[in-house]
Amino acid sequence: xxxxxxxxxxxxxxxxxxxxxxxxxxxxxxxxxxxxxxxxxxxxxxxxxxxxxxxxxxxxxxxxxxxxxxxxxxxxxxxxxxxxxxxxxxxxxxxxxxxxxxxxxxxxxxxxxxxxxxxxxxxxxxxxxxxxxxxxxxxxxxxxxxxxxxxxxxxxxxxxxxxxxxxxxxxxxxxxxxxxxxxxxxxxxxxxxxxxxxxxxxxxxxxxxxxxxxxxxxxxxxxxxxxxxxxxxxxxxxxxxxxxxxxxxxxxxxxxxxxxxxxxxxxxxxxxxxxxxxxxxxxxxxxxxxxxxxxxxxxxxxxxxxxxxxxxxxxxxxxxxxxxxxxxxxxxxxxxxxxxxxxxxxxxxxxxxxxxxxxxxxxxxxxxxxxxxxxxxxxxxxxxxxxxxxxxxxxxxxxxxxxxxxxxxxxxxxxxxxxxxxxxxxxxxxxxxxxxxxxxxxxxxxxxxxxxxxxxxxxxxxxxxxxxxxxxxxxxxxxxxxxxxxxxxxxxxxxxxxxxxxx
RNA sequence: GGCGUGUUCGUCUAGUGGCCCAGGACGUCGCCCUCUCACGGCGAAGAUCACGGGUUCGAAUCCCGUACACGCUACCA
Numbered sequence: 001x002x003x004x005x006x007x008x009x010x011x012x013x014x015x016x017x018x019x020x021x022x023x024x025x026x027x028x029x030x031x032x033x034x035x036x037x038x039x040x041x042x043x044x045x046x047x048x049x050x051x052x053x054x055x056x057x058x059x060x061x062x063x064x065x066x067x068x069x070x071x072x073x074x075x076x077x078x079x080x081x082x083x084x085x086x087x088x089x090x091x092x093x094x095x096x097x098x099x100x101x102x103x104x105x106x107x108x109x110x111x112x113x114x115x116x117x118x119x120x121x122x123x124x125x126x127x128x129x130x131x132x133x134x135x136x137x138x139x140x141x142x143x144x145x146x147x148x149x150x151x152x153x154x155x156x157x158x159x160x161x162x163x164x165x166x167x168x169x170x171x172x173x174x175x176x177x178x179x180x181x182x183x184x185x186x187x188x189x190x191x192x193x194x195x196x197x198x199x200x201x202x203x204x205x206x207x208x209x210x211x212x213x214x215x216x217x218x219x220x221x222x223x224x225x226x227x228x229x230x231x232x233x234x235x236x237x238x239x240x241x242x243x244x245x246x247x248x249x250x251x252x253x254x255x256x257x258x259x260x261x262x263x264x265x266x267x268x269x270x271x272x273x274x275x276x277x278x279x280x281x282x283x284x285x286x287x288x289x290x291x292x293x294x295x296x297x298x299x300x301x302x303x304x305x306x307x308x309x310x311x312x313x314x315x316x317x318x319x320x321x322x323x324x325x326x327x328x329x330x331x332x333x334x335x336x337x338x339x340x341x342x343x344x345x346x347x348x349x350x351x352x353x354x355x356x357x358x359x360x361x362x363x364x365x366x367x368x369x370x371x372x373x374x375x376x377x378x379x380x381x382x383x384x385x386x387x388x389x390x391x392x393x394x395x396x397x398x399x400x401x402x403x404x405x406x407x408x409x410x411x412x413x414x415x416x417x418x419x420x421x422x423x424x425x426x427x428x429x430x431x432x433x434x435x436x437x438x439x440x441x442x443x444x445x446x447x448x449x450x451x452x453x454x455x456x457x458x459x460x461x462x463x464x465x466x467x468x469x470x471x472x473x474x475x476x477x478x479x480x481x482x483x484x485x486x487x488x489x490x491x492x493x494x495x496x497x498x499x500x501x502x503x
Numbered sequence: 504g505g506c507g508u509g510u511u512c513g514u515c516u517a518g519u520g521g522c523c524c525a526g527g528a529c530g531u532c533g534c535c536c537u538c539u540c541a542c543g544g545c546g547a548a549g550a551u552c553a554c555g556g557g558u559u560c561g562a563a564u565c566c567c568g569u570a571c572a573c574g575c576u577a578c579c580a
Contacts, residue, residue, distance in 0.1 A: 128504080188506050200578085255514090297517085455538065471540030
């Protein structure tokens with residue numbers, strides 16, 4: 001084991017979209033591999049034909065890449081240990097199945113599903129542990145079925161499965177990287193099906209064989225696999241292979257502490273992408289759900305690179321964590337605050353252009369879709385939005401005329417004198433040599449001072465006229481970005497349309 | 504039912520025998536900043552460390568029980 005190149009895997013089944021829990025598992029595998037200078041591989045576990053979903057594997061891998069977790073090997077990227085699709089490895093499983101059959105570690109079973117189900121019900125009713133009754137265990141393996149009978153069924157072509165013969169009273173022990181030593185008694189484990197009647201292997205069989213053949217050094221997976229460890233370890237023993245190291249991750253939970261699932265909110269990474277969360281945010285957030293740097297470290301914001309540098313399996317917690325989005329939202333804001341404007345422009349420019357196709361604007365399209373203008377808007381708004389798309393939606397007045405005026409704001413800030421004051425101030429704005437924030441501020445102060453009024457008397461109405469809402473960036477800067485023409489037009493419109501509310 | 508794992512503020516967590524009548528972050532609330540909203544700053548509330556026994560001069564930390572939760576118990580992964 002010493003000196004061996006670290007290889008880890010993420011092995012999802014293609015039954016839908018990438019689950020946030022799956023993303024975390026993939027991330028920890030990726031971080032650990034990269035930390036150790038090793039490889040991260042994606043293998044697709046498509047051994048259940050009935051649950052297979054078209055395009056799922058492409059989606060899975062594409063989402064992983066979106067998150068920045070580039071596989072070194074995968075069905076899409078190739079590699080020296082392929083195929084990476086289990087459905088393309090059937091002959092391999094068959095070969096090892098034959099071997100186990102010959103060596104007396106596995107046997108054919110012809111029991112039907114109905115028969116097994118009946119058996120289970122009966123055992124449950126008697127308060128016994130539901131377990132296969134070993135009806136088809138051959139005589140020479142300690143069972144009661146004559147070989148001739150088995151051969152007869154085989155010759156007749158009766159559908160069958162292959163089960164592993166679990167030794168009766170053996171204790172199976174291993175050391176989990178996260179949880180420490182764990183021991184199981186083989187008496188509590190069933191004779192697990194290895195090969196299904198459709199010729200496909202079960203998860204347990206296929207994953208053990210592939211994990212060995214693909215030379216993985218560390219298996220990092222969800223806690224739900226912990227109870228099947230003895231089966232896997234026994235298989236390694238039967239096959240004469242040395243098992244890899246194991247780390248079983250704590251589960252991600254719903255608010256009611258059950259295993260994170262649909263029905264209680266969004267669980268697919270795509271859902272969060274659609275809402276506008278960035279990959280940095282999701283990766284950062286999910287990384288902290290179960291792992292922390294420790295040693296009194298109080299850092300909350302980590303880049304992927306930093307995570308690679310600091311990650312260790314020893315610092316993964318044992319208890320499951322509830323997935324709540326409060327901190328996720330906060331993190332997104334942190335990233336928006338520091339993200340380079342050009343990166344944000346790349347995202348919002350197409351968004352804006354498609355909005356402009358749907359809606360008229362009186363502003364100059366070339367200007368407002370230009371980088372200069374967008375950058376100005378971004379710098380004014382970056383501390384006020386929760387998502388990148390809000391640069392367009394939350395501050396739409398930078399791109400479209402206000403269609404209505406916030407009722408509460410008008411009620412609070414519009415007095416009977418407002419319109420005439422605005423009318424008086426308008427020529428000042430129109431005649432200013434430079435329409436800059438500084439100049440507007442000075443002009444407003446000089447306009448208002450002789451009257452013995454405060455700037456607020458006009459600041460709020462100006463904001464309402466030009467944005468339609470009561471909140472937003474510094475008024476002076478906002479007016480400068482909007483430009484004189486738009487501002488004058490909007491004030492005139494406001495004066496005409498807004499009336500003093502009835503008391 | 505059996506087996507396995509887990510249990511520190513609402514949430515994510517720090518803590519590996521004395522520095523902890525428990526620290527940070529999110530969220531909540533208050534104050535300051537201020538043209539609004541945010542940002543930022545300051546502060547507050549919030550955990551009898553699941554419970555009960557030990558061990559020890561001393562335990563959130565070690566041991567043993569109990570409770571509760573979750574996972575698994577398929578020809579699903």
